[in-house]
Amino acid sequence: MDLTEVFKKTRPCFSLEIFPPKDHQGGVETIYETLDGLKDVRPEFISCTYGAGGNLADGSTIEICSIIKEKYGILPISHLTCVNNSKENIDYILERLKERGITNILALRGDLKPGQQPEKDFAHASDLIEYIRQRDPEFFISGACYPEGHPDSDDLITDVLDLKKKVESGAQHLISQLFFNNEDFYRFRDRCELAGIDVPIEAGIMPVTNKQSILRMVSMCGASIPAKLAKILNRFEDKPKALEEACIAYAIDQIIDLISNDVDGVHLYTMNKPYIAQRIFEVIGPMR
Numbered sequence: 001m002d003l004t005e006v007f008k009k010t011r012p013c014f015s016l017e018i019f020p021p022k023d024h025q026g027g028v029e030t031i032y033e034t035l036d037g038l039k040d041v042r043p044e045f046i047s048c049t050y051g052a053g054g055n056l057a058d059g060s061t062i063e064i065c066s067i068i069k070e071k072y073g074i075l076p077i078s079h080l081t082c083v084n085n086s087k088e089n090i091d092y093i094l095e096r097l098k099e100r101g102i103t104n105i106l107a108l109r110g111d112l113k114p115g116q117q118p119e120k121d122f123a124h125a126s127d128l129i130e131y132i133r134q135r136d137p138e139f140f141i142s143g144a145c146y147p148e149g150h151p152d153s154d155d156l157i158t159d160v161l162d163l164k165k166k167v168e169s170g171a172q173h174l175i176s177q178l179f180f181n182n183e184d185f186y187r188f189r190d191r192c193e194l195a196g197i198d199v200p201i202e203a204g205i206m207p208v209t210n211k212q213s214i215l216r217m218v219s220m221c222g223a224s225i226p227a228k229l230a231k232i233l234n235r236f237e238d239k240p241k242a243l244e245e246a247c248i249a250y251a252i253d254q255i256i257d258l259i260s261n262d263v264d265g266v267h268l269y270t271m272n273k274p275y276i277a278q279r280i281f282e283v284i285g286p287m288r
Contacts, residue, residue, distance in 0.1 A: 002103060002104055003045065003075075003077075003104060003140050003142065003172065003200075004140065006044050006045065006075065007200045007264065007265075010044055010288075011200075011264055011265070012258075012259055012264060012265050012288075013044045013045075013200070013202060013264065013265030013266070014041075014042075014043050014044055014265065014266055014268070014281070014284070014288060015043050015044050015045045015046065015047065015077075015175075015202065015265060015267045016038055016041065016043045016045075016046045016047070016267070016268050016270050016277060017046070017047045017048075017049065017267060017269050017270060018031070018034055018035075018046060018047075018048055018049070018064070018270055019048065019271075019272060020048065020049065020060035020061055021060075021272070028060050028063055028064060031064050031067065031272075032067070032071075033274075034270075034272045034274055035067065035068065035071075035072055036274075037277075037278065038274045038277055038278075039072050039074065041274075041277050041278060041281045041285075043074060044075065044265075045074065045075040045076065045077055045104070046068050046074050046075075046076055046077070047076070047077040047078075047175075047267070048061050048064045048065050048068070048076065048078060048079060049061065049079045050078075050079040050080060050081045050110065061078055061079060062093070062096050062097060062100060062102065064076075065077070065078045065097075065102045066100045069100070069101065069102065075104065076102055076104065077104040077105065077106050077142060078097055078102055078104070078105055078106070079105075079106045079108060080093060080105050080106065080107055080108065080128070081108045081109065081110025081111075082107070082108070082109060082110060082119075082121075082122035082125065082127065082128035083109050083110045083112060083118045083122060083123070084110055084113060084116070084118055084119055085110075085119055085121075085122065086119045086120075086121050087122075087131070089119075090121075090128070090131065091135075094135065094136060094139070097139075098136070098138075103138055103139050103140060104139070104140045104142070105132065105139055105140070105141055105142065106142045106143070106144070106175065107125055107128045107129045107132060107141050107143055107171070108125050108128075108143075108144055109122075109124055109128075124162075125143060125144065125166060126162070126165050126166045126169040127169075129143060129166060129170045129171050130169040130170055132170070133169065133170030140173070141173075142171060142172065142173040142174065142175060143163075143166045143167070143171035143173070143174050143175075144174070144175055144176075144177065145163055145174040145175070145176050145177070145188070145192075145201065146159065146176065146188075146221075146222065147177065147179045147184045147185045147187075148177075148179060148184050148188075148222055150162070150222065151220070151221065151222035157191075160188075160191045160192060160195045160197070161195065163195075163197060164195045164196065164197055167197050167199055171199065172199055173199055173200050173201075173202070174197075174200070174201045174202065175201075175202045175204055175267045176188075176201065176202065176203050176204040176267070177204055177221050177222075177223060178204050178205065178217070178218075178221065178223055178269060179204070179223055180223065180224070180225060180226055180229050180250075180254070181226045182254055182257050182258060182261070184224075185203055185258070185263075186261065189201060200264040200265060201263075201265075202263075202264055202265035202266060202267040203258050203263050203265070203266050203267065205251055205254055205255060205258075205266055205267070205268055205269065206251075206268075206269035206271070207248055207250075207251040207268075207269075207276050207280065208229070208233070208243070208250070208251075209240075209243070209244050209247065209271070209273065209276070210240075211233045211237045211243070214233070228250075229247075229250060232246045232247065232250065244276075248276060248279050248280060251280055252280055252283050252284065255280065255284055256284070256287070259284075259287050266284075268280065
């Protein structure tokens with residue numbers, strides 16, 4: 001099954017993101033604990049990020065997607081980055097995914113590695129999307145979008161035109177980068193509509209659990225911290241449990257507002273912390 005069927009049957013769609021555990025955390029086996037805690041949330045799909053910094057020799061993303069599909073009976077989406085991969089590498093990965101029956105891909109540019117020259121075959125995610133679409137139309141391809149604009153984009157108009165190119169290249173579904181002000185997402189959605197982008201757009205929500213880590217993350221992805229959330233971070237930064245509770249409540253408020261405004265879906269960045277997803281979906285579950 002691909003996401004075409006999911007969005008025909010279910011709106012809003014609820015989905016989750018996990019990442020491969022690092023070696024010092026016990027390896028891929030530890031993902032079972034995360035997935036055991038997430039399965040009862042009953043997501044429409046779970047995406048898994050591209051492991052080990054894009055290392056071709058690391059098959060953890062494919063292995064975890066296979067576990068999601070075979071053991072838990074949940075639709076998996078494999079992240080796939082391209083800027084550090086050649087066409088030969090991408091072909092190899094696509095073949096391995098197909099062998100496991102994994103046909104849903106979130107196609108991304110990926111991060112440039114300091115001190116390392118990128119590969120020359122793919123400069124942008126749209127290049128990867130077009131390549132996959134032409135190589136094997138059986139793959140369902142998702143893409144990323146940025147409600148506040150991609151950090152490398154000159155302006156919001158250029159950003160949405162670049163996103164339209166991504167959709168025209170073959171992206172059939174979009175997942176947004178994290179954001180904390182829903183009005184930014186609604187303005188972005190309006191820009192997409194004006195540009196003729198008509199694929200489902202899921203809102204990416206990340207519950208904050210640590211002030212410093214979220215500040216570091218938003219500095220890399222271009223998201224902003226609204227005044228309401230900044231006050232919460234400052235008030236409770238020395239009280240971890242209070243901060244966690246306040247930020248779970250903040251995420252729940254965001255999601256309720258998104259559902260009330262007819263969002264196509266909500267994609268929760270779990271950071272491999274299933275108890276936070278459980279807490280959120282205790283409230284959100286009846287709205288499905």
